[in-house]
Amino acid sequence: MKYQAYNRHNFTEIPQMKNFSELFRKEILISSKVLPFKTNNYVTDFLIDWSKVPEDPMFLLNFPQKDMLQPAHFSEAAGMVEGRYSEEQSAEILKKIYSELNPHPAAQQHNVPVLEGKKLNGMQHKYRETVLFFPRQGQTCHAYCTFCFRWPQFTGISHLKFRTDEATLLASYIRKNPSVTDVLFTGGDPMVMHASILRGYIEALLEANIPHLQTIRIGTKALAYWPFRFLTDPDSNELLHLFERIIKHGINLAIMAHFSHPTELKTPQVAEAIRNIRSTGAQIRTQSPVLKHINDDPKTWAEMWRLQVNHNCIPYYMFIARDTGAQHYFSIPLVKAWEIFRKAYQSVSGVCRTVRGPSMSCIPGKVQVLGVSEVVTNGKKEKLIVMRMLQGRNPDWVARPFFAEYHPDAIWIDQLKPAFGEKKFFFEDELEQMFKEDLSESSLVNFE
Numbered sequence: 001m002k003y004q005a006y007n008r009h010n011f012t013e014i015p016q017m018k019n020f021s022e023l024f025r026k027e028i029l030i031s032s033k034v035l036p037f038k039t040n041n042y043v044t045d046f047l048i049d050w051s052k053v054p055e056d057p058m059f060l061l062n063f064p065q066k067d068m069l070q071p072a073h074f075s076e077a078a079g080m081v082e083g084r085y086s087e088e089q090s091a092e093i094l095k096k097i098y099s100e101l102n103p104h105p106a107a108q109q110h111n112v113p114v115l116e117g118k119k120l121n122g123m124q125h126k127y128r129e130t131v132l133f134f135p136r137q138g139q140t141c142h143a144y145c146t147f148c149f150r151w152p153q154f155t156g157i158s159h160l161k162f163r164t165d166e167a168t169l170l171a172s173y174i175r176k177n178p179s180v181t182d183v184l185f186t187g188g189d190p191m192v193m194h195a196s197i198l199r200g201y202i203e204a205l206l207e208a209n210i211p212h213l214q215t216i217r218i219g220t221k222a223l224a225y226w227p228f229r230f231l232t233d234p235d236s237n238e239l240l241h242l243f244e245r246i247i248k249h250g251i252n253l254a255i256m257a258h259f260s261h262p263t264e265l266k267t268p269q270v271a272e273a274i275r276n277i278r279s280t281g282a283q284i285r286t287q288s289p290v291l292k293h294i295n296d297d298p299k300t301w302a303e304m305w306r307l308q309v310n311h312n313c314i315p316y317y318m319f320i321a322r323d324t325g326a327q328h329y330f331s332i333p334l335v336k337a338w339e340i341f342r343k344a345y346q347s348v349s350g351v352c353r354t355v356r357g358p359s360m361s362c363i364p365g366k367v368q369v370l371g372v373s374e375v376v377t378n379g380k381k382e383k384l385i386v387m388r389m390l391q392g393r394n395p396d397w398v399a400r401p402f403f404a405e406y407h408p409d410a411i412w413i414d415q416l417k418p419a420f421g422e423k424k425f426f427f428e429d430e431l432e433q434m435f436k437e438d439l440s441e442s443s444l445v446n447f448e
């Protein structure tokens, strides 16, 4: 299949959209003024069930909807589409809307590493073992998710972008930091890069022969949105050979595949693409946020994990929708996310229970909601939310249970209060200290 991208400029060429009302189409175009919009012919022809639109989850994953914007933002966007503002005014309004959508959740801009006094702007180093690398040519995707927290990278606000082409700096940084065992190529989607460009980055790492580098991970949604990447693209074979080369070098290669719905795992194309990747010796680990309107029930998750295991993939993370972009549309309470996780987890066998979650990627780390529990204090029953960190800015925070007052509607950690009348969670003083010491530089990530 030949890749055909659709966005707001060639929207009218999507054949299936022609059957819908003018108003419905216009609302999508207005919403796409703010939310990134891009889909492709595999998604429209193989994944979306058009008889179920507008409720179809695959449709909602790619086509921005009116309800995904706050009403005020939607009317401002409508004003732009209807030509009520000058170009300059539109740019100003858009900038304002973006700033109101929390474009940098979890203080990502504070994770930029430093090498010999120089900031490495295309990287993030938040957790001791793993460096995130944002290759310059990988800052787009085969299709955009309407929930995406990386959307500032697609909006053209350049100072919000992470990108670099400094592969040798990456290798030097890892060499100098023996605690780094993992490099995670991320984006956007690094799999949009031509194999020869990815090869350049990978070769720089392999040639550096860094003894402590154990795992190269590649975060990608290509298996879900464009499995032809591993089948029939002109450089598919070159890409698969590159994977083989990493394995032969003695480095573990983990494809971190994003799957948000069972539909994405049901086409013959995705099955074959997974087989091709697995035959190189690479592992595939899977992850997704839990999202209202898309996958907010246990059956969907249990089915997803089973299909993944059937395809020889390893379920890895269930995330909670981040506090950015269209969160109000997709978010569900933490307690509900845990209930979905628990029911799904209970209904699958142990081979699926490699998955961890539901987890919030927030400033202190990855916080897992372990569940709701009850204690008796001073003869009074008290309901609690139990959490722990799966990852922490300080590794010592990991795997310590901590407690918040029960709050059935909270959708993010900042809405939770420590239990037992405590003023702060156990990590907060130390976290504040890290940020105080280093609001402009990066020592808070070099806490060894």
Ligand SMILES: *Cc1c(COP(=O)(O)O)cnc(C)c1O
Pocket (backbone or CB within 6 Å): 124, 126, 127, 130, 132, 184, 361, 366, 390, 391
């Ligand atoms: C999730 C994540 C990682 C990887 O964490 P693992 O638990 O090893 O998968 C690394 N860096 C950041 C910023 C992350 O959010």
Ligand code: SF4
Pocket (backbone or CB within 6 Å): 140, 141, 143, 144, 145, 147, 148, 149, 150, 151, 187, 188, 189, 220, 221, 258
């Ligand atoms: S594939 Fe990933 S980076 Fe790309 S739009 Fe979706 S969530 Fe965002």
